[in-house]
Amino acid sequence: MPRARNEGADTWIHDEPVARLKHRRAIRWLHWINFPLLLVMIWSGLRIYWAEDVYAFGLGGWHWFSFFPDAVNEFLGLERRLARGLAFHLAFGWLFVINGLAYTVYLIASKEWRHILPDRHSVKEAGNVVLHDLHLREAPPQGRYNAAQRISYTVVLVMAAVLVLTGFAIYKPTQLHPLPLLFGGYQGARLIHFSMTIGIALFLAVHLLQVLKSGWSNFSAMVTGYEIEEPDELDRVTVGSTTETPTGEGVGA
C-alpha cells in the first residue's frame, strides 16, 4: 500500500508508481476517429487537386518542387479520380467537421484546453525542448505536455479551423459569400486550403515520429487513458518529511 495516498481522485504525492489519467475518454475517441477521417480527407482532397495541380515552390517559371511529381500521383492512385475524390471529400467532410467541432466543444467545456494552450512562458520553453531533443540541454519542466507540444497542438487546431473555413469557401463561394473574401477570394481560399493540408500533413509526420520516439507507455495512454507515473524526487522529500499530513501541499492545484 503506497503511503501518502489521498482518498478520491487526487493522488498528488506518492512513493510508489500510480497510473495517472492523461487523456479523458472523449478526447481519446475523438482523437482516434479523427485519424482515419483526416487520412480520407487528405487522400480524396489530393485526387481533387490532381485535376488542376498548379502549385509549386520556385521562382518565376522555375519550379524547384512541384506538387506533386507524377511518380507520387501514380503511387497514391490520385490520377483521373476527380469525381470520386469529390464524392468522398464532400461526404466524409461532414464527419471530419462534426468530429472537429465535438473535440473543440469538449476541449472548452472540460477545461482540458488549459493543458494544450501555450502560456506566456511556452515559447522560451519550447526552444529548450528543441535543444533537449538535440541532446544539448536537460529537459525543461513541463506539464502534461511540453511547451513544444502545446504550441504545435494549438497551431494544428488553428490550421484545422482555417482548413475547414477555406474548404467551405471553395465549396459554396456564392452561398457563403463573402466568406471567400476573407481568404483573398476563391483562388486565395484554394491556395490556403492546400497549404493548410500540407501543414497538417507535416504535423502528422512529426507527430508520428515523436510518438515512435516517446515509446509504448506514451502511445498506450492515448488508448487506455492512463500512464504510469513514477514517484519523483519531490515525492520522496515530501513523503519522507510529512508522513503525518500527506495531503498538505498542492492538493487541488
Next chain:
Amino acid sequence: MSGNTPDTSDEQPMNTANTRIQFDHDRAMELRSQARSGPAIPVDEFRRSSRRSFLTGAVGIVGAGVFWRWVQTQPSDDRVPQVLRSVLESNESIWSNLAQGRTAPEYSIDQATPIEVNGTRGMDDEIDLDAWTVRVEDPGGELLDELDISFFESLPQYDMVIEHKCIEGWSSVVHWGGARFMDFHAHYADRVGEVPYVAMATPDGGYYVGWDMASILHPQTMLAMREHGEPLDQAHGAPLRLATPNKYGIKTIKRIGVIRYSHERPADFWAERGYDWHAGL
C-alpha cells in the same frame, strides 16, 4: 523598490539570480501540478482497464475497416458508391434550403480575361451559324417553338462580369453578354405550367445538362451570346450557351440545340460520370 539605497546595487546580480531560481522552482511546481491534476488509480487496476481499452480499440479498428469496405463495395449509382450519391443529394437539399438564390459578386469589365477552352463534347464539327435553331419542347416532348438567334437578341440584353469556376479547380473572371434565362422562360411559363426541371442538349445530343428550376431562373443564369462584347466563337459555344457564376462550368452547356422542360430530373452528362448533379456553388 524605490526606497532602495544606492549601496545595495552590488547585491543586484545576486537578487536576480535568486529570483530566477525562485521562478524556475515555481514554474516547475506549477507545471508539475498541471501534469498531476488528473485522477490516479493503482497500477493493478490500470492493467485490467487497459486490457479492456485495447480490446475496444481492436473492435474499433475492425469496425472502421468494415465500414470502409461497405462504402467501397456499395453498388454504384452513376459511377459513385450509392451511399455517397445519397450524401451528395442530401448536400444539395441542405444548401438549397440554406442559401438558395444568393447573388455571386460581379466584377468590373477591366478585370475580365479571355476564358480558356476546356470542353468540346457535343461540338465535333463547326456548324453553320445562320442555319442554327434551338428547339423548345414541353415536358411531353411536344415542340413549342423552333427559334433562331433573333429571338434571343430581342430579349433584354445584359452584361455580367463574373468568376467562372471549373470543377477542376481553375477559375477566371469572364465578361459575358446575353439574355437572362428568366426572361426567356417568361414566354413559356404559362404554356408549360409548374415544371421543376429544364434539360438542355447540343444539336447532336453529344452533351446534355439538367437544371432545377430555382437555379435556372436565378437572375445570374444567362443565355450568353457574347464574350467580352464580341460574338462567341464556336469553341466557346456559338451562337448560344449558358453562363453562370453559381454552378460549375460543367453545367454551362455550349451550342444549345434543345431546351426541354421536364417533370423528371433530366440526365446530365457529367452527373452520369460520377459528378454531383446539382453542382451548385
